[in-house]
Every structure is written in structure tokens, then in C-alpha cells.
Amino acid sequence: MSKLLDRLDQITRGPVRTLGFGPAATREATPTMALLVLVEGSKAEEAQSAVQSGADAVVLAAPGMGNPSAPEGAAWGVEATQLDKAKADALRGQGCDFLVFGIENTLVEALEEGDCTRVLRVPPTLEESQLRVIEDLPVDVVLAGKPAPEGPLCLAHLLAIANVRSATSRYLLLEWNGPLSAQELEHLRGMGVDGILLRGAGGEALPATVAELHERIAGLPPRRPRSDKEGRSPILPRLDGGMGPARQRAPEPDEEEEEEEY
Secondary structure (H helix, E strand, C coil): CCHHHHHHHHHHHCCCCCCCCCCCCCCCCCCCCEEEEEEECCCHHHHHHHHHCCCCEEEEECCCCCCCCCCCCCEEEEEECCECHHHHHHHHHCCCCEEEECCCCECHHHCCCCCCEEEEEECCCCCHHHHCCHHHCCCCEEEECCCCCCCCCCHHHHHHHHHHHHHCCCEEEEEECCCCCHHHHHHHHHCCCCEEEECCCCCCCHHHHHHHHHHHHHCCCCCCCHHHHCCCCCCCCCCCCCCCCCCCCCCCHHHCCCCCCC
């Protein structure tokens, strides 16, 4: 499993409950959303700075690059404007953990199943007829592009994000290019957004911007019990005969049987 998928599994699953006598073992606090940062592929210092400031993974944006400047000791992926098998194989060979690609200019032969996670970027203007069948595409994660209008999170954004969330059972990331308050993050998480891809945060302000967003994500309260979520529209079922199995979202902590600690 890739590092990105492993992180998303940890985030969704929550802290592991243990059985035993005596005081409960100290548990590592696990954020309830992932944080990814997009930087130019040639800017190794920015990529490393993003990781040191709290990013779970870095997306390198450098179409046609030969040797990406990947951060050390962290998950990294590449945003590809055009993706064929040769380019995908070359990036996998360099240690690329995940590939981010769009619907246009992506060849199916490049999307073989394996340890390199396939992240499909869905434009906010995608027609409803296409949105309804993204569940059948051979991808592991869906990335929703930031919808219009520009500016802080508003109801128009939430409606567009909800349309994407209702169309797939896969992990959902949201592309964003500005600050997000703790309340806004909690709303997005409640809608089923599993992580944020921060775009356009390069330069000297990058460490502070990433650190602030990381701190706000870490400070979010636990996920609400399932009973608080009743009444929501269910995720649409996957059509039979699709191209590859749909990834099942890991159950949230409240969906598992509670184990008593002694």
C-alpha cells in the first residue's frame, strides 16, 4: 500500500483501541484530515519545508520533468497534465507514491493497479452525467478541484463538493488555495472530505501557512457519532461491470464495535 493510502486509512480509522489490564496505553493523536501541499517540482527546499511544517504529503507540479526533487522521508506524488504508461512507469521507478491526473490526456494503460496510488482530479465544472460514473473509473482517490466563486468557503462551494462526495465511495480530497478556519474544516470533514490539497502557498509564507492549517486540523474535535449523521443522502452504489473494484472507505471509529478497556 502507498504511504498516502496508508495515511488516509489511519485518519479514517482513528486511534487503535487496545485490550488489557491497567491504565490505557498512550495513544498517538491522529488527525482526522490529511494535509497535502502542491509545490513546483524543481523547488526541493519548498517541498522539504512543507513536510517539516506538518504536511502529510507533497504534490510536485512540474510537467515533463525528468528527475523530481522529492522531499526526504515523506510521501510525494506528481501532478501530470499528460500521463501515458512510459511516464507513469518512470515516476514509479523514481519512488513516486501517487499520481495526480485529470480526465483529459490520461491513458488508461498508465493506470495499472499497484503500490502507486491513482488520484483523479475532478474539475468543478464536470457535467452531472459524467460525475455519476466516476465510481467506475480505475482510480483510488478523487480530488475535487476548488469550485467557483473565489474567496472563503460558502454554500455554493459546499453544494459542489457534496455533488462529488455523493458520486463516489473513494477517499475524497479537496483542492483549496486559501486559509480555512477550524469551523470550515469541520464542515468539510462532516461532508466526507478526507483531506485538503493546499495549492498556491509557495514562497516565504509557505511554512507558516502549512503550519497554521496543520494546527487547525490537529485541533479538530473527534468525529461525531453516527446517530448525529442520520438523515444524510447515502453514497450512490457502484454500477456493475465497472473498470476495477471500488475502494471501500475504512469505517469511522464510531462504526466499529467499541472495545472496553480494563
